[in-house]
Amino acid sequence: MDATDQKRLLREMLFARRFEERCAEAYHERQIGGFLHLYPGEEACAIGVLEKARTGSDYVVTGYRDHIHALKSGMDPKALMAELFGKETGCSKGRGGSMHLFDPDVHFMGGYALVGGPFPLAAGFAKAIQLRGSDEISICFLGDGANNQGTFHETMNMASLWNLPVLFICENNLYGIGTAIERSTVEINQYKRVAPYKIEAAQCDGQDIDVVMDHAEKAVQYVREKRKPYFLELMTYRLRGHSMSDSGAYRSKEEVEEWAQRDPIGIYKRRLLEAGVVSEDEFHAMDKAILDEIENEIVRFAAESPEPRLEDIARYVYTEKEAGSHG
Amino acid sequence: MAEMMYWQGILRAHDEEMARDPLVFAMGEDIGVAGGTYKATSGLFAKYGEQRVIDTPISENSYTGIGVGAAMIGARPIVEIMSVNFAWLAMDQLMNNAAKIHYMSGGRIRCPFVMRVPGGTAHQLGAQHSARMEKVFMGISGLRVVTPATPRDAYGLLKSAVRCDDPVVIIEHESMYNLKGEIPDEEFFTPLEGVEVMRPGKDVSIFAYNISVHWALDAAQKLAQDYGIDAEVVDLRALKPMDRAGIAASVRKTHRAVVVEEDEAPVGVGSEVVAILNEECFFDLDAAPVRVHALDVPIPYNRHLEKAAIPNAGEVVAAVRKMLGR
Ligand SMILES: Cc1ncc(C[n+]2csc(CCOP(=O)(O)OP(=O)(O)O)c2C)c(N)n1
Ligand SMILES: [Mg+2]
Numbered sequence: 182m183d184a185t186d187q188k189r190l191l192r193e194m195l196f197a198r199r200f201e202e203r204c205a206e207a208y209h210e211r212q213i214g215g216f217l218h219l220y221p222g223e224e225a226c227a228i229g230v231l232e233k234a235r236t237g238s239d240y241v242v243t244g245y246r247d248h249i250h251a252l253k254s255g256m257d258p259k260a261l262m263a264e265l266f267g268k269e270t271g272c273s274k275g276r277g278g279s280m281h282l283f284d285p286d287v288h289f290m291g292g293y294a295l296v297g298g299p300f301p302l303a304a305g306f307a308k309a310i311q312l313r314g315s316d317e318i319s320i321c322f323l324g325d326g327a328n329n330q331g332t333f334h335e336t337m338n339m340a341s342l343w344n345l346p347v348l349f350i351c352e353n354n355l356y357g358i359g360t361a362i363e364r365s366t367v368e369i370n371q372y373k374r375v376a377p378y379k380i381e382a383a384q385c386d387g388q389d390i391d392v393v394m395d396h397a398e399k400a401v402q403y404v405r406e407k408r409k410p411y412f413l414e415l416m417t418y419r420l421r422g423h424s425m426s427d428s429g430a431y432r433s434k435e436e437v438e439e440w441a442q443r444d445p446i447g448i449y450k451r452r453l454l455e456a457g458v459v460s461e462d463e464f465h466a467m468d469k470a471i472l473d474e475i476e477n478e479i480v481r482f483a484a485e486s487p488e489p490r491l492e493d494i495a496r497y498v499y500t501e502k503e504a505g506s507h508g
Numbered sequence: 509m510a511e512m513m514y515w516q517g518i519l520r521a522h523d524e525e526m527a528r529d530p531l532v533f534a535m536g537e538d539i540g541v542a543g544g545t546y547k548a549t550s551g552l553f554a555k556y557g558e559q560r561v562i563d564t565p566i567s568e569n570s571y572t573g574i575g576v577g578a579a580m581i582g583a584r585p586i587v588e589i590m591s592v593n594f595a596w597l598a599m600d601q602l603m604n605n606a607a608k609i610h611y612m613s614g615g616r617i618r619c620p621f622v623m624r625v626p627g628g629t630a631h632q633l634g635a636q637h638s639a640r641m642e643k644v645f646m647g648i649s650g651l652r653v654v655t656p657a658t659p660r661d662a663y664g665l666l667k668s669a670v671r672c673d674d675p676v677v678i679i680e681h682e683s684m685y686n687l688k689g690e691i692p693d694e695e696f697f698t699p700l701e702g703v704e705v706m707r708p709g710k711d712v713s714i715f716a717y718n719i720s721v722h723w724a725l726d727a728a729q730k731l732a733q734d735y736g737i738d739a740e741v742v743d744l745r746a747l748k749p750m751d752r753a754g755i756a757a758s759v760r761k762t763h764r765a766v767v768v769e770e771d772e773a774p775v776g777v778g779s780e781v782v783a784i785l786n787e788e789c790f791f792d793l794d795a796a797p798v799r800v801h802a803l804d805v806p807i808p809y810n811r812h813l814e815k816a817a818i819p820n821a822g823e824v825v826a827a828v829r830k831m832l833g834r
Contacts, residue, residue, distance in 0.1 A: 242577075
């Protein structure tokens with residue numbers, strides 16, 4: 182990877198961090214409502230994996246902590262912020278919200294609230310790809326907690342049985358809301374849980390984007406060439422609460438501090454500084470430019486966009502019929 | 509025009525749609541090699557192969573979700589659930605995903621997903637195989653729910669459902685797969701919305717759907733023969749969205765309404781129709797509408813108890829006579 186790409190990746194992670202922090206502010210200012218699940222601490226997962234996929238062509242799906250997966254898939258950040266503000270210009274026209282981002286133009290297939298709900302959808306994209314005989318793959322990002330849903334086991338079985346080209350990425354951040362993984366799950370190594378389904382799997386550090394990309398590259402290649410599922414577990418940690426209403430009482434300051442030392446942006450920045458790829462000055466300029474873009478372009482766009490019209494409330498319950506269609 | 513059985517109509521619709529579009533595929537338990545519990549997919553496995561006629565594991569929620577996912581990117585799945593009782597297991601994917609994705613995405617993603625389920629009470633299958641769940645499906649925004657009463661509609665509704673870009677649930681009936689009826693030789697599509705008047709009449713409107721259409725038709729014949737009452741039988745057919753104007757139009761003519769459903773009364777088809785009558789044509793009514801429905805019990809195994817739990821043509825006749833005082 183050359184210096185330009187390394188700088189771009191650092192910028193993408195920093196952008197993701199600043200974007201999420203700005204969302205938190207907007208939530209406190211009551212411009213964003215509902216549930217808001219942010220991604221700080223986990224940036225290397227979505228960005229590292231999707232760096233190795235064909236974004237825009239491969240199909241991506243995830244849960245409710247979906248902003249950064251959508252961005253890295255190619256969603257316009259303005260459409261994302263506008264969605265969070267509930268505006269008509271949002272990626273889901275203000276009907277979805279933070280947990281339900283969609284952009285089929287870049288094959289970002291959503292944002293879902295029900296833990297474990299996307300597993301079968303991801304396998305379904307793979308099934309349609311298989312029927313078409315095209316070479317895309319389907320990529321499903323979910324948390325460790327999702328693996329205790331029936332859909333996990335049912336889908337792993339069918340994905341393996343039918344050779345579906347799905348890459349399952351488990352973002353293991355050690356908690357499902359306030360319940361530590363060892364308190365909910367017998368086998369805490371998630372990648373071992375697909376062994377009975379004869380799915381190839383690996384586990385790696387999710388904080389170092391170089392490590393993530395290394396594993397993701399192999400995983401993506403495996404799925405694309407072998408047309409079979411693969412399961413990659415990324416060990417990560419969220420530095421903020423589960424959502425905006427999280428007391429954080431379930432984990433110690435020491436633990437959070439320890440993981441803060443392994444902040445993915447810190448790790449990558451130090452590496453690039455040492456290699457002379459970026460300087461502190463460049464990094465600060467990058468940060469300033471990001472903050473400026475978020476404030477003056479993205480938030481501004483969202484704030485100035487129109488609300489959906491009340492008379493359109495029942496639009497989209499059903500598809501609008503084309504002339505000559507049946508039903 | 510050929511006489512066909514209900515299951516043959518369903519099979520023909522599958523076959524025509526699968527031959528036409530390589531992205532139409534079928535999945536469900538025992539639908540492939542075994543040919544389907546009610547034969548409705550028999551022969552398709554040999555003709556279209558295991559990629560398109562898929563025998564699934566017993567994982568209702570997830571294979572429903574796989575169908576939904578495939579539909580979201582342009583495939584046309586027809587998912588069969590072996591019995592409507594097992595559809596409870598698939599409610600998460602059906603309600604939370606299939607029904608809502610188009611709306612939640614601001615109309616950007618379509619979900620042309622079809623679920624077929626045999627519903628209804630057959631013969632002594634016990635409480636866990638005798639559920640009637642139309643009330644559940646029809647309460648979900650974003651779904652379409654249709655119920656064929658005849659072989660013709662079993663064929664025509666499936667044809668329309670496969671072509672429709674919304675998720676459609678088709679509720680069939682375990683006791684009707686061998687029912688015979690005429691199906692035109694040329695391709696046709698039964699609309700997914702709207703009622704159909706099965707027997708015109710002027711004295712009372714009997715609203716029914718699925719198997720209860722046959723009870724209503726039997727009752728109408730007896731009412732005409734024995735009591736000189738001219739009943740109109742209306743097949744509701746589409747339970748969601750329901751045809752409010754069609755329901756009201758019949759009652760504007762007859763001024764009386766009886767609703768016949770195989771299900772328990774609470775929160776059901778009958779309550780919905782009566783509410784529609786209140787809202788659409790209350791002042792056209794000459795009598796309070798009446799519901800004929802199942803008893804509010806889990807369906808018992810014992811054959812006499814089972815029979816007593818489910819309504820029949822005789823109960824429809826009695827309800828109409830009481831309403832008309834004849
Ligand atoms: C079916 C279901 N049950 C419960 C919840 C409430 N809930 C939301 S997030 C969450 C924890 C999920 O943890 P995990 O899968 O590890 O993802 P993370 O939030 O850690 O990224 C729970 C229990 C839900 N959304 N869906
Ligand atoms: Mg977690």
